[in-house]
Amino acid sequence: MTAVLTVENLSTFFKTEKGIARAVENVSFSVEEGEMLGLIGESGCGKTTVAQSILRLIEFPGKVVAGSVHLNGRDLLKASDSELDSLRWKDLSVIPQNAMNALNPVYTIGDQIMEAILLHERVSKREALARTKTLLELVGIDGDRWKSYPHEFSGGMKQRVAIAMSLACSPKLVISDESTTGLDVLTQAQVIALIKNLQRKMDLSVILISHDLPMVTAICDKIAIMYAGKIVELASTEDILNDTRHPYSKALLQATPDLSDPDREVISIPGSVPNLVNIPQCCRFHTRCAFAFDRCRKETPEFREVKNGHFSACFLEEEENG
Template identity: 45%
Template sequence: MPPILEVRNLYVHYYTLRGIVKAVENVSFTLEPGEVLGIAGESGCGKSTLAWSLLRLVPPPGRIVKGSIIIDGQDIVNMSEDEVRARIRWQKISMVFQGAMNALNPMYKVWEQIAEPLIVHRGMTKEQAYRRAVEVLKLVGLGEDIANRYPHELSGGQKQRVVIAMALVLDPPILIADEPTTALDTIIQAQILNLLKQLKNELNMSIIFITHDLSVIAEMADKIAIMYAGQIVEYGPSEEIFNNPQHPYTRALLRAIPRLRGPKEKLHYIPGQPPDLRTPPPGCRFAPRCSEVMPICREQEPPYFQVNEGHFAKCWLHRGKPQKDSIVD
């Protein structure tokens, strides 16, 4: 079965008065039906820009420079905005945006916000759309009473569930969850993660889960892509990434996570700061902060080295292993 989503050599730049910000550079990956892909990295590494580009919603002054985004066999990069709105966005792929409070309109009741795409895309009456909105709210664990409330009458966890319901209302096969547990307490975080796992199992939904916290996706993701400075620097099965990390940046992120089991270790931090993406450094973008840097790292950008089956690392430490220009064949 072909991938439900295939991204090939994607470049997204922001054209600002102070220069061109190369927010996403040569990113490739695939997403299989029913699979969860976790995308992790520091703030500013390009995770959200990548997510917006998959829906063709990159905010100005940003735009997709080149590359392919193939959803269900169709490359949406060259589609017109009208085609994307009518055929792709929310029908084939939808998104739970970061910050539930900002995604909800305080002037409308919950059911009205969930029902709008049903009326616009499916031509439902308000009564039909209301019934469907209530169905989706129940799917995410909320009762019919929530449908007639305004956003300010909901708790943080309820708002997050409403935003997830909004993304599910047209039954898209792909869901992007951009930092869905940010600003929620630990118990609500666990509830939202369990809800997403339940939706994946019940609906066979493919999920792209974006976070800056590797510990959040430890039990969620089938595959993980580690992003740094606009590029994917390591990509592979979840167990491989956690148990056998092959890029210094991934290892540094993992050393910054407290561990409940095993020997107690001092938590580490990554010195320095991410590069200015208007003028990224030559060679490997992580070289100025890397503890294992070599002369070649500052001179030449590394390709992707295959370190195991389906496991790739963009690092010169793996010279001698099979190399590729892209993760996707």
């Protein structure tokens, strides 16, 4: 398969009064054509910062200090503002975390979707309206409701509108940044099922950012697990579930209830994500890891391939394999 997106050694830092916060450091991954990648981790691990870095939305006091982000061979970090404007929506789009804030309350939903189409494609207003109705129907909304305003929709319906808007110009890659946060459990399931269905139907490449591990493992092809600004494990969903290599990944799985095995004990992870300001150069998970040994407190483990397509950053893997 061909990679639609390739991220290499991406680092994004923020200046603070107490020092430099290394929010994202040396992050690398790729997303293939028609693939859904889950980006998972606790709050504060850097997932949204990765998405904002890819989209070139990092503002002062933040800065992308290193790395490259190639979308279909073009480095987004080196693209001009005009090149970015032409790429956004058409090649790369985002489903926002909160559709309530993403939608303008004084414009109809149809006008907002049509605006994206008319700005980026050479079509008439009639053609844009026809596509808008089709998009609404694609996400389960009556096309004739294009004249409705955001306040006339429930939270779940607003999120469907946001999804329709993200698909307005048939992008190759869609980033869903915790797009079900704030919705009730039933609506979350419906929205996630919709995203997966559209991904298959339209052969989309998707980055699904979430802290919901069961949901991610249910629908994603590949999973990248982030901890304290770094990816600590990257593998197929099958390997994450059945051949987990990093202690943090194992701890996340153990901390997640399993509905198929209600008697299994759920074990919480002690402690919290470390402060990323002036963090020492060592394993960032060692203070919460039951398997940590002296080397973990002194050195930074290399993010390396432990088997075909499976990457991990842990000294334990090296010790076990000699």
